[in-house]
Amino acid sequence: xxxxxxxxxxxxxxxxxxxxxxxxxxxxLALGSLLFPENLFSTPRAKAMSAAADEGGGVLGAxxxxxxxxxxxxxxxxxxxxxxELFDYKPMLEKMHGQNLPESVRRGxxxxxxxxxxxxxxxxxxxxxxxxxxxxxxWVSDLLPYTAQVADELCFVKSMFTExxxxxxxxxxxxxxxxxxxxxxxxxxxxxxxxxxxxxLPSFIVLVSKNAPxxxxxxxxxxxxxxxxxxxxxxxxxxxxxxxxxxGDPAGYGKADRRAMLDALRELNQAQAEATGDPEILNRxxxxxxxxxxxxxVPEVADLRGEPxxxxxxxxxxxxxxxxxxxxxxxxxRLLERGVKFxxxxxxxxxxxGNLPKNLPNQCRxxxxxxxxxxxxxxxxxxxxxxxxxxGGEFGRTNYSQGKLTKTDYGRDxxxxxxxxxxxxxxxxxxxxxxxxDEFGYNVVRDGVHIHDFQATLLHLMGIDHERLTYTFQGRxxxxxxxxxxxxxxxxx
Numbered sequence: 001x002x003x004x005x006x007x008x009x010x011x012x013x014x015x016x017x018x019x020x021x022x023x024x025x026x027x028x029l030a031l032g033s034l035l036f037p038e039n040l041f042s043t044p045r046a047k048a049m050s051a052a053a054d055e056g057g058g059v060l061g062a063x064x065x066x067x068x069x070x071x072x073x074x075x076x077x078x079x080x081x082x083x084x085e086l087f088d089y090k091p092m093l094e095k096m097h098g099q100n101l102p103e104s105v106r107r108g109x110x111x112x113x114x115x116x117x118x119x120x121x122x123x124x125x126x127x128x129x130x131x132x133x134x135x136x137x138x139w140v141s142d143l144l145p146y147t148a149q150v151a152d153e154l155c156f157v158k159s160m161f162t163e164x165x166x167x168x169x170x171x172x173x174x175x176x177x178x179x180x181x182x183x184x185x186x187x188x189x190x191x192x193x194x195x196x197x198x199x200x201l202p203s204f205i206v207l208v209s210k211n212a213p214x215x216x217x218x219x220x221x222x223x224x225x226x227x228x229x230x231x232x233x234x235x236x237x238x239x240x241x242x243x244x245x246x247x248g249d250p251a252g253y254g255k256a257d258r259r260a261m262l263d264a265l266r267e268l269n270q271a272q273a274e275a276t277g278d279p280e281i282l283n284r285x286x287x288x289x290x291x292x293x294x295x296x297x298v299p300e301v302a303d304l305r306g307e308p309x310x311x312x313x314x315x316x317x318x319x320x321x322x323x324x325x326x327x328x329x330x331x332x333x334r335l336l337e338r339g340v341k342f343x344x345x346x347x348x349x350x351x352x353x354g355n356l357p358k359n360l361p362n363q364c365r366x367x368x369x370x371x372x373x374x375x376x377x378x379x380x381x382x383x384x385x386x387x388x389x390x391x392g393g394e395f396g397r398t399n400y401s402q403g404k405l406t407k408t409d410y411g412r413d414x415x416x417x418x419x420x421x422x423x424x425x426x427x428x429x430x431x432x433x434x435x436x437x438d439e440f441g442y443n444v445v446r447d448g449v450h451i452h453d454f455q456a457t458l459l460h461l462m463g464i465d466h467e468r469l470t471y472t473f474q475g476r477x478x479x480x481x482x483x484x485x486x487x488x489x490x491x492x493x
Contacts, residue, residue: 058195063463068427068493070197070386072190072458073332073343075371078171079216079350082397082412083420084441085126085360088158089139092439093399094125101400105440112165114353114402115413121400123440124410127357136431143364146372147422152431153375153384154422155491159435159444162395162416162451167216167351170394170416174451175222177480184226184471186455187342189480190462191232192225193469198339200297202290205335206234206344210323211366213349213359223344227473231283231290234344237331239323243302247295258295262288301334314377316369326370333377336387350393353402354411375424384425388461392421399441418444421454427461429493452485460487 084090101121115121129142133151140148147154164170169179176183184192187204196203206223223234237243266285273281304319304327311330312319318326325347332343347367352359371391378384396419397412418437424430436446456466459480466485470477 058191058193060193060464060469063194064465064468065463067461067463068386069388069425069461069463071336071339071341071343071383072388072390072462073336073374074186074345075329075367075374075389075391076171076175076344076346077350077367077391077393078218078346078348079167079352080170080393080395080397080414080419081350081363082352082356082360083158083418084124084397084399084412085128085356086141086144086364087139087156087420087422088418088437088441089130089141090125090399090437090439090441093123093441096123097125098122098405101440101442105438105442107443109417110165112414115398115400118402121398122405123399124401124405124412134431136433138431138433143361144368146369150372150375150424153379153424155424155428155430156420156422156433157435157449157454157491158418158420158433158437159446159448160392160396160419160421160451160454161444161448164395165414165416167394167414168219170414171216171222174394176226177452177455177482181219181221182226183478184228184232184480185223185234186458186480187223187234187344188225188228188232189469190342190459190464192228192471193464194341194462196339197341198297200293201301201335201338201340202235202294203341204232204234204344205340205342206236206346207328207331208236209325209328209345209347209366210239211318211321211325212347215349215351218346218348222346227478228471229283230280231286234342237298237302239327244291244294244298247291247298255295297338301338302331304330304334311377315373318366319370325367326373329370329374333374333381333383336378336383337381352397352411353413355409356411357409378425386426388426388428388458389424390421390458391423393419395419415442417442423491427493429491432491434488434491447488447490449488449491450484452481453488456481456485457488457491461492 084093099122101123126141130139132138133140133148136152138151138154138156140151162170162173164173164179172181173179175185191203204223208218223236225233235244265288269281269285304322307330315326315330318324319330321327325345328345332345335343349363375384375389378387378389396415398415401410402413403411418441434447435444435449437443438445459466459469466479466481470479
């Protein structure tokens with residue numbers, strides 16, 4: 001006779017119990033160190049760290065040193081914005097417009113398959129006017145008039161570089177520290193290390209613009225937890241009145257009913273965790289509890305109707321439309337005010353291989369005002385003193401035209417050897433330009449900043465030694481910066 005489902009479950013649990021009791025030797029210790037490394041030998045510090053994690057704290061217990069940054073908002077411009085049209089002014093390109101890229105500048109560096117077979121690589125000078133802005137004299141193009149107004153608050157890093165020349169590995173590299181999928185994202189590492197400051201909201205929240213061209217895909221793994229406990233993955237908010245799916249109670253199902261269901265589910269999950277030793281079950285319990293608390297907190301924070309007209313005027317007309325970049329910037333400020341530690345915005349559409357004179361201005365109009373408004377808004381509320389704002393893409397664009405160069409049209413290919421990002425806020429030198437590229441905007445000539453350097457500096461500002469925040473997985477210790485990275489002290493205030 002075939003055993004009933006209840007008997008099958010009982011047999012399974014009995015087998016697991018036997019295996020658990022039988023694993024008391026060195027093999028059992030090894031397995032336990034992999035599943036629950038913080039509980040090995042049950043040291044007082046390990047127990048305290050485990051308890052802190054259960055309560056929403058990070059495994060570090062406290063930062064390695066006094067942090068300058070409490071919270072971060074990362075405005076990720078997916079696709080690779082052209083630094084040569086926006087920030088990195090190169091008169092030489094105007095002077096040599098249409099001439100071929102000198103081999104002495106290229107130095108045999110690889111190109112993408114999209115332009116490697118071109119018979120010529122004609123240099124392109126930007127048709128947009130540049131001017132020095134503010135007291136700092138930072139060069140900013142007319143395409144970004146609002147960013148130009150806050151130039152004295154910004155640190156421009158003009159010497160960023162990466163090894164990745166295509167979108168997916170480059171973006172994955174920037175977000176996770178490795179070109180291949182599977183590693184934890186920046187926000188997940190920060191959540192793992194430092195925990196949450198608000199028990200009613202996730203420590204890591206993701207917003208994706210709905211008013212952006214879908215030229216390059218975005219994958220949820222970019223804000224995933226990788227091999228870290230699943231409670232540290234980014235929670236994506238959707239646009240509209242229901243930002244998180246399945247958060248609300250079904251019709252006729254009240255708060256008390258939901259609470260009773262969760263209590264019963266917790267008991268079942270706890271029993272399963274004790275029987276199997278699977279730490280992900282405990283993470284599942286924590287996520288259910290967070291979802292229950294979010295039923296109240298998320299609708300309140302996502303409702304922008306209480307914002308004054310002055311706020312919408314500051315962020316621009318799109319701010320009244322949920323899910324736009326402008327509305328997401330305003331929502332990001334509200335999340336930061338409520339203690340969310342890491343907010344990540346993604347805005348696609350910066351991949352201008354062709355038709356750049358038409359498409360790039362559209363991108364700037366969709367993002368410029370709101371990006372600058374976020375900096376100004378945080379400053380006037382006193383939040384910029386302990387908040388870091390980051391703006392940039394996964395790589396830059398070439399100084400030559402991909403495809404045919406005409407009087408009215410051109411495009412730029414991917415360029416990993418140099419690009420520009422900007423930062424604002426706590427711990428950063430304001431009104432400062434870090435690094436320099438050559439007169440052709442093709443190579444870094446001073447103070448290069450690698451992706452791992454950038455990541456190390458970010459963690460440093462949050463009080464974390466990037467070499468000491470690690471996680472053991474499959475017998476190896478991992479960190480965000482892999483085996484590289486150094487803090488860029490020249491950027492620090």
